[in-house]
Amino acid sequence: MRQVIVRAVDISVPATRQGARPRGKAILKVISAALILAACVPLPRSEPGIPDERLAPIEVGKTTQGEIQTILGEPTIIWESERIWVYEEGPSGAFLWIIPGVPASAIFLTELGDDVVIMRFDEGGTVERLDRRTAPVNRRHYGKFLRAWLAEGEGGPGAGGKSPTN
Amino acid sequence: MGFLRLRLVLLSLLLLAVMALGGCATVAPPDAGELSEIEAGRKVLLLLRLVPRAGGEMLEPFAQNLAADNMGIGVGSFETGGQVEQVESIRFFSEESRAQGWTWLTAPPGTLYLSFLPPRRTDAFTYAGMFKQAPLWRVTPGSGSRIVYAGTMVIDGDATSFTFGGRYLKNYKNMEVRDERDAARALIDRHMPGAGPMETILMQQHKGPIILTTTGN
Numbered sequence: 458m459r460q461v462i463v464r465a466v467d468i469s470v471p472a473t474r475q476g477a478r479p480r481g482k483a484i485l486k487v488i489s490a491a492l493i494l495a496a497c498v499p500l501p502r503s504e505p506g507i508p509d510e511r512l513a514p515i516e517v518g519k520t521t522q523g524e525i526q527t528i529l530g531e532p533t534i535i536w537e538s539e540r541i542w543v544y545e546e547g548p549s550g551a552f553l554w555i556i557p558g559v560p561a562s563a564i565f566l567t568e569l570g571d572d573v574v575i576m577r578f579d580e581g582g583t584v585e586r587l588d589r590r591t592a593p594v595n596r597r598h599y600g601k602f603l604r605a606w607l608a609e610g611e612g613g614p615g616a617g618g619k620s621p622t623n
Numbered sequence: 624m625g626f627l628r629l630r631l632v633l634l635s636l637l638l639l640a641v642m643a644l645g646g647c648a649t650v651a652p653p654d655a656g657e658l659s660e661i662e663a664g665r666k667v668l669l670l671l672r673l674v675p676r677a678g679g680e681m682l683e684p685f686a687q688n689l690a691a692d693n694m695g696i697g698v699g700s701f702e703t704g705g706q707v708e709q710v711e712s713i714r715f716f717s718e719e720s721r722a723q724g725w726t727w728l729t730a731p732p733g734t735l736y737l738s739f740l741p742p743r744r745t746d747a748f749t750y751a752g753m754f755k756q757a758p759l760w761r762v763t764p765g766s767g768s769r770i771v772y773a774g775t776m777v778i779d780g781d782a783t784s785f786t787f788g789g790r791y792l793k794n795y796k797n798m799e800v801r802d803e804r805d806a807a808r809a810l811i812d813r814h815m816p817g818a819g820p821m822e823t824i825l826m827q828q829h830k831g832p833i834i835l836t837t838t839g840n
Contacts (some may be wrong), residue, residue, distance in 0.1 A: 534704055536835045543704075592704070599704030600731075603835075 491557050498553040500566075505589070506546025507574050515587060522582045529574070539577065539607055546572040549591045568594045575606055586610050650715045652814045657729055661818075664838070666729040667764045668815075670807055671826070672775040673724045673739065675792045677782035682790050684724045685713060693791040695743060697754035698728060699736035705833030707738045707754045716814040724775075725810060732838040734763045737826055739776060741793055758798065761829035766838035770818060772807035774800040774825040800825050 507529065514520070514528060525542070526532075532542035549572040556563045570591035579585045592602050653661065653668060660666040673684045673694055684694045697707030710728055715721035738757035743750040762773045777799045780792040804823040811821045 532832050534833045534835060536701075538836060596699075596703040596706045596708065599706070600700075600702035600837075603701075603704070 491562075495554065495556040498555070499550065500553055501550040502548065502572070505572060507544060512574065512587070515584060517584055517587055520584050522578055522584075525576070525584060533573075536603060540580070540582075541575065541577050541603065541607065543592075543603075544574040545592075546574065548572070548594075570594045577607070577610060649712055650718055650721060652716055653727075653729065658818070661729065661769050664732060664767075664769070667732050667735075667768050668727055668729050668770045669735065669762070669764075669773050670725065670727045670770065670811065670821070671737075671773045672803060672807070673726065674775060674777045675724075676777060676779050677790070677792060681724075682782060682792060683722055685715065685721050685726065686789050686791075693742055693789070695740040695750070695754070696726070696728075697736075697738040697740070697757065698730055699833075700731045701733045701835045701837045702731055705734070705736050705835055707736050707757070707759065709751060709754055716810060720810055720814075725807075732764055732766070732768065734761060734834055734836045736761055736829065736833070737773070739778065739795070739798070741780075741795070742791055759829040760800075760826040761834075762824050762826040763836060764822070764824060764838070768822055768824070768838075770811060770815070770821045772804055772811075772821055772823045774823075775803045776826070777801055798828075800827070 511528060515525060520528075522542075529544055533545040534543040535541070536543075548568050548570070550569045551566045552569070554563075554565050554567065570593055573590055573592050574587070575590055576584050576587040588606070590602075590606065592599060657666065657668075661668050673696075675682045675684050675694060682693065686693050696710045696713060698710055699705045699707040714727050716725065716727065737760040738754050739760075740750075740753055740757055745753075760776075762771065764771045778792060778795050779797040780794045781796070782790045783793040784790050802823065802825060804821075807823070808821055811818060
């Protein structure tokens with residue numbers, strides 16, 4: 458999981474002794490205490506961007522590209538040479554981090570990834586594989602994610618089923 | 624109080640130094656490592672010219688020495704799923720070509736997406752998000768492409784001034800790609816002699832799904 462600070466919020470508490478200069482040991486204690494007290498709250502997404510009901514009419518081995526487009530609309534990404542379509546659903550969830558500190562505390566979110574519906578078509582344009590996956594939040598790894606998914610379907614590491622809810 | 628003020632001044636100077644060094648532009652042709660990547664087909668050198676204009680007058684697009692110069696450039700490739708990310712270090716062949724708006728970058732082969740923005744006047748996260756919303760331009764180098772001139776982007780808008788002098792476009796009202804392949808060829812010949820043929824594949828505005836291609840697949 459890669460941490461991405463989405464927003465930092467200053468919830469400063471006014472200093473009680475203005476001008477006071479804490480000593481080195483005191484600063485270390487405060488930092489240590491802040492790290493110990495740091496809290497992380499998982500914020501799962503309530504429901505998928507593309508609900509299962511919308512995927513239900515899609516039958517692997519039967520449904521065509523045109524029908525998929527009618528059901529789901531235009532894909533977000535098309536990998537042409539491999540006949541792969543990706544529908545991005547949005548963030549799969551996030552962790553809310555709270556790090557207390559004196560005089561300032563910090564609150565930030567780290568996204569877990571982006572949920573996608575990913576599918577591959579055969580040369581005739583019929584869907585031959587369809588999955589739900591979580592794409593990396595760091596887009597620099599997106600190409601690797603696509604290649605790994607392709608490799609799975611071709612018997613590579615982690616080769617799995619063709620269930621829409623996989 | 625005097626000591627505190629001195630610390631603040633030193634901290635400010637340090638921050639300025641980090642900003643200047645962290646986002647410095649590079650004036651040099653590709654190095655040996657980059658050339659070998661290009662020759663091997665693992666990277667494509669993309670050459671383009673940016674011409675921001677206000678009232679018909681060209682403004683220097685790369686006058687600052689920071690990453691978020693008078694213009695910001697974003698690039699996306701197969702590796703990023705087509706999503707454009709800000710080019711951290713803008714590259715130039717020479718100071719002269721830099722003043723004229725010529726810049727180059729290397730990217731993985733396949734379909735590339737470009738976007739252009741006025742300089743950053745907000746926090747880095749917001750600015751990064753703005754690249755995703757900016758109009759997209761697409762160029763698809765062929766499988767044998769090594770050096771590609773993607774066109775001259777002429778951008779008309781309203782100018783405003785920096786606090787310490789210089790002008791930049793604060794908005795983009797019209798964007799148009801022009802073909803200056805002869806000037807591009809001359810630039811490549813001068814700075815990369817013997818680098819091989821340069822192709823001209825003009826970038827086109829992109830709308831709709833992101834189309835990904837990878838050469839060699």
